[in-house]
Amino acid sequence: MISPKEAQDKVLERAKTTKTEVFLLESLNLVLSENITSEDDIPAYDNSAMDGYALIAKDTKGANASPVSLKLLDVDIPAGKIPLTNLEHGSCMAIMTGAPIPNNCDAVIRKEDTKKIGTEILACKQCEAGENIRRKGEDIKKGEVALQKDKKIFAADIGVLASLGKMNIPVYRPPVVGIISTGDEIIPIDKKLSIGRVRDSNSYSLSAQLKELGIEYIPFGIVKDNQKAMCQKIMEGLSKCDILLLSGGVSVGDYDFVKETLIGLGAELIFWKVNQKPGKPLVFLTYGDQYIFGLPGNPVSVMVCFEMYVRPLIKKIIGDRDLFRPRVIAKAAHEFINKKGRVHFARVRLVKKEGRYFFCSTGMQGSGILTSLSRADGIAVFGEQAGNIQKGMKAEIFILKDS
Ligand code: AMP
Ligand code: MG
Secondary structure, eight states: BOOOOHHHHHHHTTTOOOOEEGGHHHGGTBBBOOOOEOOBBBSOOOSSSSSEEOOGGGGGTTTTTSSSSEEEEEEEETOOOOOOOOOTTEEEEEEOTOOOTTTOOEEEEEGGGGEEEEEEEEOSSOOOOOTEEEEETBBBEEEETEEOOOOBBEEEEEEEEHHHTOOOEEEEEEOOEEOOOOOOOOTTTTSSOOOTTTEEEHHHHHHHHHHHTOOOOEEEEOOOOHHHHHHHHHHHHHHOOOOOOEOOOSSSSSSHHHHHHHHHOOEEEEOOOBHHHHHHHEEEEEEEEEEEEEEEESSSHHHIIIIIIIIHEEEEEETTTOOOOOEEEEEESBBBBOTTSSSEEEEEEEEEEEEEEEEEESHHHHOOHHHHHTTEEEEEEEEOOOOOOOTTTTTEEEOOOOO
């Protein structure tokens, strides 16, 4: 059986990026596949950084000691208006934030630093040349690379792209992910529970994990443990998706048909079974340039396998350099009973005390106990040879929540 690390490598070495263009807002959290060069100076013209009066700086000499009087011209400059009158020595014009600077003006005095007496403005502060003027191109120059290829796009970058007038953004194409739940006992979540019935939580937890990544997902619903029905659903999924996530039916039970069905359809088996807990029967296959995961059906296994294998694959496909969750080294707050021989992904709460992280169990750790994950801040990794974890021993924790 391969180790989780080997399994991750086998998944990640198959990740391929392709390029596309998406509408501006759709590019959030994706990665640029080209440099973005500005076709404009930003700002496009010298403009005022303040509401105040446009003036000639020299005219305010000595104003700190005794205010200097300036003649207020009968033209004001709101943002958006092009000033046509030239400033002359001893005069000033009312100007608003963002408005173009008039000819001859080399400074703007803040309204707060003046007093208005009729048509006269008293400047109470000496201005320096250039004061409160935002220069043409001071943010981004025409012809400059504003955002570099391979940069991840955050909210502020969307603003930068918008200011450059970019509507279609070159990015690495995000995959579309299909979700199929399998199992005769699985019912839609609006149905009543009875003996032998389990609500389909996996479709929703996987959808949520994809939604958190900003990745498009298509839920294909529930399919029975029946190879014919499975074939149809899988082919439908493969016709619409780049990655297919099936849950359930990958273990050694008499009705676990997923792996055989996929191989029967021509998918190439890359690995089956990983030396881990939870999620041992994980299966990974490729179908041309599509990727298929058969996730073990237990709700915790599904989500942990998504975290450890599916999420990093998607991150690599979209060109993100940070494939994994942020990690911290923390100390066990109590003893953990842990069997040797398998890597254990334990669900833990993180507590910070005097600048140091400690982790404690979120309770029962069975792979069907989904609350062990909903209560968790992170996943602790106990190595194959770790055995029991004594209080105070260190482990690496993948942080799942940022608040
Ligand atoms: P399997 O991997 O098919 O053997 O399923 C393992 C366990 O996960 C069983 O107890 C199933 O009832 C449960 N299970 C499978 N699929 C789902 C699902 N979509 N939602 C919730 N539980 C599931
Ligand atoms: Mg099943």
